[in-house]
Amino acid sequence: MMKCKNIAKKTGYGIFLAIVSVIMLLPIYYLLVTTFKTPAEAVASPLGLPTHFTFDNYIKAIDAMNYGQALKNNLIITVTSVIFLVVFASMASYVIARSKQKMFKVMYSVFLVGLIIPFQVSIIPLYKIIAGANLMNTHLGVILVNVFCINLPLSIFLMRGFINTVPQELEEAALIDGCGTFQCFWRIIFPLLKPIVSTVAILDTLAIWNDFMTPLLFLQSSEKQVLLQQVYRNVGPFSTDWTSFFPMLVMATLPLVIFYIVMQKQIIEGVVAGAVKG
Amino acid sequence: MIMDKRKNRTYFLMILPAFIGFIILFIVPAIMSFGYSLTNWSVYNADIDFIGFRNFQKLFQDAKTVAAIQHSVVYAILITIIQNVLSIILAVLLNRNSKVTNFVKGITFLPAVLSIMVVGYLFQYIMTSADGGLLNSIIQFFGGQPVNWLGDSNIALYSVLATQVWQWTGYTMVIYVANLKSIDSSLYEAAQIDGANGIQRFFRITLPLLYPATSFNLLMSLIGGMKMFDAVFVMTKGGPGYATETIMTTLIREGFNTGKTAYACAFAVVFFVIVFVFSKVVTYFLDKWEGAIQA
Numbered sequence: 004m005m006k007c008k009n010i011a012k013k014t015g016y017g018i019f020l021a022i023v024s025v026i027m028l029l030p031i032y033y034l035l036v037t038t039f040k041t042p043a044e045a046v047a048s049p050l051g052l053p054t055h056f057t058f059d060n061y062i063k064a065i066d067a068m069n070y071g072q073a074l075k076n077n078l079i080i081t082v083t084s085v086i087f088l089v090v091f092a093s094m095a096s097y098v099i100a101r102s103k104q105k106m107f108k109v110m111y112s113v114f115l116v117g118l119i120i121p122f123q124v125s126i127i128p129l130y131k132i133i134a135g136a137n138l139m140n141t142h143l144g145v146i147l148v149n150v151f152c153i154n155l156p157l158s159i160f161l162m163r164g165f166i167n168t169v170p171q172e173l174e175e176a177a178l179i180d181g182c183g184t185f186q187c188f189w190r191i192i193f194p195l196l197k198p199i200v201s202t203v204a205i206l207d208t209l210a211i212w213n214d215f216m217t218p219l220l221f222l223q224s225s226e227k228q229v230l231l232q233q234v235y236r237n238v239g240p241f242s243t244d245w246t247s248f249f250p251m252l253v254m255a256t257l258p259l260v261i262f263y264i265v266m267q268k269q270i271i272e273g274v275v276a277g278a279v280k281g
Numbered sequence: 282m283i284m285d286k287r288k289n290r291t292y293f294l295m296i297l298p299a300f301i302g303f304i305i306l307f308i309v310p311a312i313m314s315f316g317y318s319l320t321n322w323s324v325y326n327a328d329i330d331f332i333g334f335r336n337f338q339k340l341f342q343d344a345k346t347v348a349a350i351q352h353s354v355v356y357a358i359l360i361t362i363i364q365n366v367l368s369i370i371l372a373v374l375l376n377r378n379s380k381v382t383n384f385v386k387g388i389t390f391l392p393a394v395l396s397i398m399v400v401g402y403l404f405q406y407i408m409t410s411a412d413g414g415l416l417n418s419i420i421q422f423f424g425g426q427p428v429n430w431l432g433d434s435n436i437a438l439y440s441v442l443a444t445q446v447w448q449w450t451g452y453t454m455v456i457y458v459a460n461l462k463s464i465d466s467s468l469y470e471a472a473q474i475d476g477a478n479g480i481q482r483f484f485r486i487t488l489p490l491l492y493p494a495t496s497f498n499l500l501m502s503l504i505g506g507m508k509m510f511d512a513v514f515v516m517t518k519g520g521p522g523y524a525t526e527t528i529m530t531t532l533i534r535e536g537f538n539t540g541k542t543a544y545a546c547a548f549a550v551v552f553f554v555i556v557f558v559f560s561k562v563v564t565y566f567l568d569k570w571e572g573a574i575q576a
Contacts, residue, residue: 016374020381020382020385023371023385023389024384024385024388026447027385027389027391027392027447027451028388030403030404030407030447031391031392033403033407033415045413046412046413047413049413049414049418050415091298091299092299094295094296094298094299095295095296095298095299095300097295098295098296099296101292102289102292104289104292106293107292107296110296110300113300113303113304113308114299114300114303116307116308117303117307119557119560120553120556120557121504121507121508121552121553122307123508123510123529123532123549123552124311124314124549124550124552124553125306125307125310125311125313125549126310126532126533126536126549127310127314127317127532127536127537127542127545127546127549128309128311128313128314128317128546129306129310130536130537131310131313132305132306132309147302147306148306150302151299151302151306151307152303152306152307152310155302155303155307156303159299184287184292185291185294185295209393209394212396213394213396213398215396215397215398215511216510216511216533220533220537231396231398231399234398234399234402235398235515238515248402248406249403252399252403255396255399256394256395256396256399259394259395259396260391260394260395262394263394267387270394271390271455274452274455274456275455275456275459278456278459278494278497278498278501279459279460279497
């Protein structure tokens with residue numbers, strides 16, 4: 004009797020796992036398998052395997068997307084933004100965590116406003132400011148918006164929480180040894196911040212790489228555009244030709260999927276750490 | 282004393298880049314949004330005049346804008362409930378350490394690293410009513426009737442919502458899983474000895490102790506739902522008619538495409554108020570719940 008119940012339980016659990024897996028994987032399988040098909044094949048049997056494997060669709064997609072250039076643009080924007088965020092947010096958070104000066108506490112509460120107000124509230128005047136500063140259609144413009152307008156408050160919030168848990172004795176000893184505050188931060192404190200720096204860097208990388216609205220508003224010329232904009236630009240001409248369009252979707256996300264496969268553990272830990280501190 | 286002064290100066294220089302950038306690119310434009318919302322600034326007006334709350338009046342008289350607000354609110358509430366219920370169930374059921382469950386957790390999280398836009402396009406094709414659309418093919422295979430998922434104004438918004446549930450449930454789930462891991466298993470053993478069944482244990486032990494993850498996830502999905510833009514933008518363009526217009530799609534269209542700058546700023550202010558009120562209400566109930574747990 005007991006045994007029977009156990010077997011039923013196990014089977015039920017197996018079915019549950021299978022259903023979840025199918026729901027999660029079927030759209031991705033469909034995406035991948037379609038990229039190797041001819042249009043006629045795709046309509047005739049959406050889920051069947053292609054009769055012959057060809058990378059022609061990918062070659063067409065890479066060409067239409069100006070892939071090399073777009074990928075470079077994505078990398079420039081994401082890497083620079085993340086470096087700026089880590090440098091500026093860690094310095095600011097250190098000051099907020101360590102100083103008892105009232106001025107810095109006030110500054111902190113100003114940063115926290117950014118956690119409550121969605122940045123989209125500022126978007127229209129922001130557009131005018133970027134245009135006025137001659138930063139329209141430049142990577143720097145997008146980087147500045149990504150760093151200061153969108154991702155800075157959360158990064159500071161997370162880093163401050165972490166620095167509060169770092170004991171002060173180390174830096175006091177260093178200060179007595181004649182190490183300046185700035186030097187002391189970079190030489191002694193910053194290396195201790197590795198876990199939170201990786202959390203912040205991962206969260207910001209995901210957010211910035213996948214951000215579509217900011218480049219859409221601030222980058223107009225095609226040689227400066229990012230991968231998602233290339234997908235967007237090509238959806239019209241290829242809207243009836245799925246088998247040519249799907250490879251673009253794959254190519255646009257491939258770098259982050261590789262990033263996920265390599266760093267799965269760190270990414271999930273980063274997401275969790277970001278939530279627990281929040 | 283001199284040391285302190287020098288230290289404060291260094292501190293000041295260290296926080297300054299972040300602070301100046303934040304003021305110029307966030308605080309100033311946010312305040313400008315409030316200011317412009319009271320003017321008649323648009324690309325058609327050479328002079329900008331103060332017109333009081335007329336933009337807001339116009340906004341609430343426009344059926345299309347009111348509908349967009351409704352859509353965003355309904356969407357945000359629904360996605361918050363559905364996504365969190367699903368991810369708590371998944372988290373509880375998948376919270377074991379075996380190769381298979383770890384694999385299932387891994388693939389459930391995977392869509393969260395894809396961009397919303399790519400997921401939107403993929404599902405636009407999956408849900409298409411044209412020949413060979415995957416979802417309708419599957420339904421027809423099982424003998425059902427094809428559905429016009431994105432073209433029927435009664436269900437288009439919910440179709441978009443379903444794709445976002447698919448994409449983000451894994452993200453909220455891993456946060457719940459981490460929270461579950463921190464729960465002391467001796468609590469369950471004690472409850473079992475007391476004769477509590479699985480459902481009782483869930484509501485008496487698991488759910489209250491999931492408070493940290495729940496409070497974070499509820500607020501995140503609610504605010505994220507309010508801000509929804511990419512998915513609608515690529516899947517339905519707000520259509521059919523204006524059945525899937527949201528606050529953000531309207532804001533971007535009015536502000537950038539039709540050039541009604543001040544009107545769009547007024548909309549941004551309304552957006553701010555809605556998000557603010559909603560997060561306050563949710564925080565209020567979360568605090569109450571926290572109080573009840575501790576009591």
